[in-house]
Amino acid sequence: MATGTDTRLRPIAWCVAFLVFAALLFSRQPDALLHAELWGDEGWSFYPDAYNQGWRSLLIPAGGYLDSFQRVVAVLCQPLPLHLVPTAFAAIAFLVQLLPALFLLSERVADFLPRMTPRVVLALLYLLTPNAMELFLNLTNTQWLLALLALLVVIGRKPDSAAGWAFDAAVLTLSGLSGPFALMLLPVSAWRWRQHPSPAARMRFVLPALCAAIQIAVMLGALQDTRSHAPLGAGPRMLAQILAAQVVLASEIGWRQAGPVQILPIWQNNILPVSLTLGAALLVGVALLRGPVALRQAALFILLMLAASLVSPQVSLDRPRWEIMTHMPMGNRYFAFPVMLWMASLVSLLADRSRVLRLVSVLCLLPILFLAIPREWRVLEQARTDFAIRARQFEAAPPGTRMQFPLIPTGITPMQLVKKQAG
Template sequence: MPLRSKTLFYSLGYLILSLLLFSREPDVLLHAQFWGEDGWFWFPDAYHYGISSLYLPHTGYLQTDDRIVAFSSLLLPLRDIPTLFAVMAFFFQWLPCAFLLSPRCKNLFPSTIFRFFIATLVCLIPNSWEVYVNLTNSQWHLAFLALLIVCSAPPRSIADKLFDISFLILSGLSGPFCLFLLPVAFLRTAIERSSTNITRFCIVMSTAIIQCTTILLTGERTHMLPNLGASPSKFTQILGGPLFLSPVIGRDHIKQLELLHSWQTGWLPWGITLVGLLLCLYAFQKISALRLPLIFATIVLTAGLTHPAGSSTTAWDAFLVPNTGMRYFYIPLCIWIITLATLTFKGSIPIRFTSGLILFCALSFGFRRDWHYPKENDRGFTERANYFDTALLGTIVTLPIRPGTFVTITK
C-alpha cells in the first residue's frame, strides 16, 4: 500500500474509533461534570495546594495523570474544568485503541484489518461504564496502553521513542499498575533481549520502585483492606458473570441468569468459568502474542479480587452487583475479548467454532445492549460553577458530582 494511502487509512481508522467511543455517551463530553475523585480530590487539592498537589499520594500511591490535568485546569473558570477533565479522559481512553490499530502492534497482530477489528471491540467493550471518559479511572486505560507499549515492536522514529518513554512514565506514576507490569516487562526482555526492551524494563522498574516506596510509606494508613467474603462459589460467579459472560449478554442481563436454578445450584457459573479458562489456557499455549497480555490480565484481576477498595459490604458480594467495581475487570475484559477474536481465526476447528460462536453472541447481544450508557441528569453544575467563579473569597459552594454525590468547596 502506498504511503499516502496508508496515512489516509490510519487517519480514517483513528477518526472512526474516536466517533465510536464518543457515541457511547456524548453528554459526558458535551455537558461535562466532575466524576467521583475528579471533584472530591483532584480539583480541590489542585485549587487549595497548587503545584504541591502534583506529588500528593492518594490511597497510598501516586496518581500523576489526574494531578497534572487538575493543576493545569486552574487556568480555566470552574465551569470549563470538567470539560477539560472529560477531554483528557477521552484522549487517554482512545489512545490504547489507536495504538492497537497502529503499525506499532503489527508484531502482535500482522493483519491491519484485524487490528482495526479488535481496536473497535475495545472501544465498545461492554460492562465498562465505570471507566468511560472520567479522569479518575483513566489510569486503567493508561495501564492497558503501557502493556501494549511493552509488547509492541521497537519504535522507528524519535517521536515514537518519546511517546513510549512518556506514557510508560506517566502510566507508571498513575496508579499501582507498574508493579503488575514489571514481571511482564522482565519476561519481554528475557524473551527478546534488545536495547528497546531493556529501556522499557528500566522505566517500568524505576516507576515501580517509586510507587512501591510511596505505598510502603503511606499505604498502610490510607488504604484499609475490606472484608472479601470470598468463597469458591462466588469466585466462579464473578469470573463466569462480570468477566466471561458480561460481554456476551450485557452486564445488566446477568441478573436474569441469577434467577435460574442452574445458576443458583452453581453448575452454570462453574461451566462458564471452565470454558473461559480453557480458552485462555489454549491461547496462552498456542498464540505467543497473547501470552504476556494474559499474564498481565491475570495479575491485574488477582490484585483486584484480593485487594479491592473498601466497601460497605463484603467485596466479592459487591462485585456481583451490576455497575459495581467493574473497573477491576476492564483490562481482563479487553484481553478476554481480544483472545476470543484471535481464537476465532486461529487454532483447531473446535476452538475456532467455540470462540467464534461466543464472539458472535457477544456482537449480537452484549455489545449491542451495552453500546450506550445511561445519561446523567443535569443537576445544575454550570449554575453552581458560575456562582463560584464570581463569588467572594471565603464563599462555600456545593457542587454536584457524578454519579449522584456532592462536594463542598471553599473559595
C-alpha cells in the same frame, strides 16, 4: 493503506480512523462530553488539591498510590473557569481512551498482529467493550487506560524515531506513576527484555521498575489510610460468581440482561457460575498456548491486575466486597481487562488451524457482536447536577466564600472549595 505486505496507514487513513473511532466512542455516551460532570476523585482529590496546593498536589496519594497523570491535568486546568473544568477533564479522558485503539492500528504491533484486519477488530472490540462503564470518559479512571497503552508499548516493536522513543518514555512514566500498574507490568517488561534484548527493551524495563519502586514506597506509607477496610468475603463460590457474571455473562449477553440468569436455581447453586468460569478459563488457556507470545504476555499482565483487584477492591466501605462485585455493574473497572482478554483470545482462535476451535470461537463471538455490544452500546445515561450553576456563582463570589459542588455518581460526598484571592 499501503499495498503488499506493508500495512502502515497513510496520513489520510489515520485521520479517517481517528474520526471513526471518535464517533463510535462519542456515540456511546454523548452526555459525558456535552454535559460533563466531575466524577468521584476528580472532585474529592484531583481538582481541589490542585486548586489549594498547585504542583505540590502531585505528591498526595489517592487510593494508596500516586495518580500523577490526573493531578498534572488538574493543575494544568487551573487557569480555566471552574464551570469548564468537567468538560476539559472529559475531553482529555476521551483522547486517552482513543489512544490504545489507535496504537493497535500501528506497525508497532505488527510482530504479533501482522495483518490489518485483526488489528481493526481488536481496536473496535476495545472501544465497544461491554461492562466497562467505570472506565468510560472520566479522568478518575484514566490510569487503567494508560496501563493498557503501556502494556501495548512494552509488547510492541521498538520505536523507529525520536518521537517514538519520547512517546514510549512518556507513556511508561505517566502510567507508572498513575496507579499501581507498574508492578504488574514489570514481569512483562522483564520477559520482553529477555526475549528481545535491546536498548528499547531495557528502557521499557527500567522505567516501570523505577516507577514501581516509587509506588511501593508511597503505598507502604499510605495504603492503610486510604483503602477500604470492609470485609472481603472471599471464597470459591463468590469467585466463581464474580468471574462468571462480570466476565462471561457481561461480555456474552451484556450486564443488563444478566439479572434473570442470576436468579435461576442453577445459578444460585453455583453449577452455572462454575461451569461458565471453568469453560471460559479452558478456552482462554488453549488460546494462550496456541496463540502468539504477546497474547501470553498480555494475559500475565491482566491476570496480575485481576489478582490485585480481588485482593483489595475499592467497592464498599462496610459491606463484604466480593459479594458486592457479584452484582453487575459494581466494580466493573476491575473486570474490563479480563473481558478484553476473553475477546482477544476468541479473535486469536479464529486463525487457529483447528476447525473445532475456530467454530467454538465463532459461536462465542456471535453473542458478543449481536447481543452484548448492541445492547450495551449506550453506556448508562450520565446524571446531571447543578454543578455549572454553582461553579458560575463561585466564580463571581468574593474571596473566602465556601461552597459545595455535587459530583457523580450522585449521592457521594460533594466537593468543597473556599474561594481564594485572585492571582
